[in-house]
Amino acid sequence: MADTAPIAAAPLTTADGRPLAEALVAAQARSRRRAFLLVVPLLLFVILSFILPIGQMLHRSIYHDGFSSNAPSVSAWFAANPQGTEPDEAAFAALVEDLRTMQANRTAGEAGTRINYVLPESRSLFTKAAREAKDLQPPYREAFLALDPKWGDPVLWEAMRASASPYTFDFYIVATDFERAGDGSIVRVTENRQIYVYLFIKTFLLSGLITLICLVIGFPVAHLLATLPMAKANLLMILVLLPFWTSLLVRTTSWMALLQGEGVINDLLVWIGAISQEGRLRMINNQTGTIIVMTHILLPFMILPLYSVMKVIPPSYARAARSLGATSWTTFRRIYLPQTLPGIGAGALLVFILAVGYYITPALVGGADGQLISNLIDFHMDKSNWSLAAALSAMLLVGVLVLYWLYDRLIGIDNLKLG
Amino acid sequence: MALPTYATPLERLWYYAFRVICVLIFIFLIAPVLVVIPLSFNAEPYFTFTPKMLALDPEGYSLRWYDALLTLGMPAPDGVRDSAWWAQAWETSTWIRAAKNSIIIGFWSTILATVLGTLAALGLSRPEMPYRRLIMAILISPMIVPIIIIATGLFFFYSNPCAPLAIVGIEAQCGRLTSTYLGVILAHATLGIPFVIITVTATLSGFDQSLTRAAASLGANPRVTFFKVILPLILPGVVSGALFAFVTSFDEVVAVLFIAGPEQQTIPRQMWNGIREAISPAILAVATILVIISILLLATVELLRRRSERLRGVSPH
Numbered sequence: 001m002a003d004t005a006p007i008a009a010a011p012l013t014t015a016d017g018r019p020l021a022e023a024l025v026a027a028q029a030r031s032r033r034r035a036f037l038l039v040v041p042l043l044l045f046v047i048l049s050f051i052l053p054i055g056q057m058l059h060r061s062i063y064h065d066g067f068s069s070n071a072p073s074v075s076a077w078f079a080a081n082p083q084g085t086e087p088d089e090a091a092f093a094a095l096v097e098d099l100r101t102m103q104a105n106r107t108a109g110e111a112g113t114r115i116n117y118v119l120p121e122s123r124s125l126f127t128k129a130a131r132e133a134k135d136l137q138p139p140y141r142e143a144f145l146a147l148d149p150k151w152g153d154p155v156l157w158e159a160m161r162a163s164a165s166p167y168t169f170d171f172y173i174v175a176t177d178f179e180r181a182g183d184g185s186i187v188r189v190t191e192n193r194q195i196y197v198y199l200f201i202k203t204f205l206l207s208g209l210i211t212l213i214c215l216v217i218g219f220p221v222a223h224l225l226a227t228l229p230m231a232k233a234n235l236l237m238i239l240v241l242l243p244f245w246t247s248l249l250v251r252t253t254s255w256m257a258l259l260q261g262e263g264v265i266n267d268l269l270v271w272i273g274a275i276s277q278e279g280r281l282r283m284i285n286n287q288t289g290t291i292i293v294m295t296h297i298l299l300p301f302m303i304l305p306l307y308s309v310m311k312v313i314p315p316s317y318a319r320a321a322r323s324l325g326a327t328s329w330t331t332f333r334r335i336y337l338p339q340t341l342p343g344i345g346a347g348a349l350l351v352f353i354l355a356v357g358y359y360i361t362p363a364l365v366g367g368a369d370g371q372l373i374s375n376l377i378d379f380h381m382d383k384s385n386w387s388l389a390a391a392l393s394a395m396l397l398v399g400v401l402v403l404y405w406l407y408d409r410l411i412g413i414d415n416l417k418l419g
Numbered sequence: 420m421a422l423p424t425y426a427t428p429l430e431r432l433w434y435y436a437f438r439v440i441c442v443l444i445f446i447f448l449i450a451p452v453l454v455v456i457p458l459s460f461n462a463e464p465y466f467t468f469t470p471k472m473l474a475l476d477p478e479g480y481s482l483r484w485y486d487a488l489l490t491l492g493m494p495a496p497d498g499v500r501d502s503a504w505w506a507q508a509w510e511t512s513t514w515i516r517a518a519k520n521s522i523i524i525g526f527w528s529t530i531l532a533t534v535l536g537t538l539a540a541l542g543l544s545r546p547e548m549p550y551r552r553l554i555m556a557i558l559i560s561p562m563i564v565p566i567i568i569i570a571t572g573l574f575f576f577y578s579n580p581c582a583p584l585a586i587v588g589i590e591a592q593c594g595r596l597t598s599t600y601l602g603v604i605l606a607h608a609t610l611g612i613p614f615v616i617i618t619v620t621a622t623l624s625g626f627d628q629s630l631t632r633a634a635a636s637l638g639a640n641p642r643v644t645f646f647k648v649i650l651p652l653i654l655p656g657v658v659s660g661a662l663f664a665f666v667t668s669f670d671e672v673v674a675v676l677f678i679a680g681p682e683q684q685t686i687p688r689q690m691w692n693g694i695r696e697a698i699s700p701a702i703l704a705v706a707t708i709l710v711i712i713s714i715l716l717l718a719t720v721e722l723l724r725r726r727s728e729r730l731r732g733v734s735p736h
Contacts, residue, residue, distance in 0.1 A: 039538075415585060
């Protein structure tokens with residue numbers, strides 16, 4: 001004891017005389033830096049090829065200069081006059097000036113398209129007026145009203161005001177089934193035009209239904225795999241993993257062959273007499289097709305997490321419950337089921353996340369009523385309604401990221417396993 | 420889960436009913452994958468079993484759809500099948516060209532994803548890694564974010580890759596990545612990265628870090644330690660990650676539809692066109708070939724997994 005006391009009193013140092021605590025901090029910082037450096041190349045790559053493109057898309061959902069860049073004079077008039085100002089002669093004169101430039105640069109369609117997003121059927125108004133612009137004489141207000149009485153509509157002017165700045169929330173307004181009224185307020189569109197919110201709800205409901213079906217049919221299989229002897233379970237596992245490894249398009253194609261009116265399943269049902277020749281079931285190119293095929297494709301994502309949780313549940317708990325007098329149903333409900341909850345959560349969240357963003361299967365077998373929100377995004381991309389597609393994508397993205405955050409919170413991404 | 424001796428008759432009934440239910444679910448899982456194989460040999464242009472096929476009559480079966488696959492897009496499909504004809508098929512057949520594109524794109528995107536992914540996984544599995552959870556979440560997100568959103572973003576980005584420089588005030592226009600092999604390869608590598616990260620970090624979680632310290636104490640520099648000690652041990656995980664990345668690329672159609680041009684026609688895109696336009700049993704012939712490929716890949720991954728578990732001294736499961 002007497003020998004060690006002086007050593008403990010002096011600060012501990014390394015062999016080269018540096019204080020130990022300081023050396024440790026430096027060494028830890030060095031190893032943190034080393035670990036981080038290994039990740040840097042990939043992180044940069046993912047930022048460049050993934051984060052940046054998505055950021056650009058988000059930017060596009062709030063930015064559209066189709067009108068503002070082609071109609072500087074009108075935009076200036078809007079900036080000078082507060083919201084609610086009746087368009088006066090100066091406004092119409094500015095409009096004529098802009099329309100003449102548009103006609104010369106052939107950009108009237110571009111500007112009209114921007115207005116068209118918030119006010120359908122107004123694109124032709126602009127292309128037509130641009131063609132006539134050079135012949136218009138003052139007073140311009142009357143000249144425009146003679147051309148088309150719609151030019152006096154305050155709703156149109158409100159739409160133009162909203163488009164006069166390149167930064168706008170208009171696409172989110174449209175994507176949530178709202179529109180701008182004549183007084184600048186934002187109101188719901190009429191019932192027959194409410195398509196986007198309906199499709200979002202439908203996408204979430206269908207995904208929920210598919211998740212539920214996957215859980216109901218995945219649970220028994222996972223339980224069987226987890227309780228069978230190893231050799232048998234490994235063999236049966238191949239039946240789960242093979243579909244998982246098979247191309248999506250192959251599985252979708254094969255379901256098309258199976259589910260068609262003249263396909264294998266209908267033929268089989270007719271042959272065993274369950275349905276008549278005329279009563280062949282319509283199982284494809286509709287919502288039923290989407291549900292069946294997506295359930296099949298996503299089922300392994302439910303079975304695998306369930307299986308990995310069930311595998312480590314000790315059977316002794318269930319046996320103990322039975323020996324204490326519980327019925328098999330009570331044992332399942334009170335003992336087994338609660339222990340499988342982490343697996344149910346992991347599988348259900350994963351299936352739901354993947355289902356919400358599904359595109360390929362609904363596009364191929366969904367027909368008219370089996371389309372999901374991804375297909376609508378594709379539709380607008382196809383029609384070059386890029387900003388609207390971007391706004392819809394952004395809304396879907398937020399939904400998915402919330403679910404992803406939840407997944408990370410509850411289950412942890414580290415626990416994601418593949419096969 | 421053998422039936423216990425104290426089971427009531429109802430439980431016995433349920434035990435067998437449960438087995439039957441499971442068998443039905445397994446049929447649901449596997450039948451769609453396997454049914455394309457016999458259907459692709461159909462002699463008639465139908466998607467169902469003809470009476471002749473059911474009677475196992477050889478006349479009911481044919482290779483006509485495989486032949487149709489081979490000759491699609493060839494200027495002279497009916498010529499004599501000599502070496503010149505095969506050389507022409509190699510150059511002009513639509514499906515062979517699609518297969519070549521798929522393999523080129525799959526190969527390079529796999530290399531990119533595997534090299535970068537393995538390096539990052541090494542960093543991520545060190546205990547001292549800062550912001551581990553956040554970085555992991557970012558790197559896995561390409562698997563979670565809907566493909567249509569990624570494809571839309573890439574479509575905008577690739578039309579002018581320099582546009583984001585506007586943030587720092589530089590307005591620049593530099594080339595396009597749409598309709599290029601490089602564009603598709605970069606996109607597919609991004610999609611494959613999560614799989615590499617997941618499989619390699621899973622393998623590394625069982626890796627004994629003291630082995631690297633042992634190597635270092637014996638005088639090995641980090642590079643030698645990696646190639647001589649770490650890599651041989653984690654190789655099974657790396658290879659299965661690479662296979663996952665390859666399959667992801669080999670099966671990817673949405674990004675290709677958005678950003679690739681006619682020059683980068685891949686097998687999935689050709690299938691997509693085939694399904695959307697006039698679906699013929701030739702698609703089932705492609706599907707059969709792909710099913711056989713996936714059986715081979717699955718077998719490889721399973722063997723690797725068992726080998727890896729043996730190496731780590733963990734009994735299977």
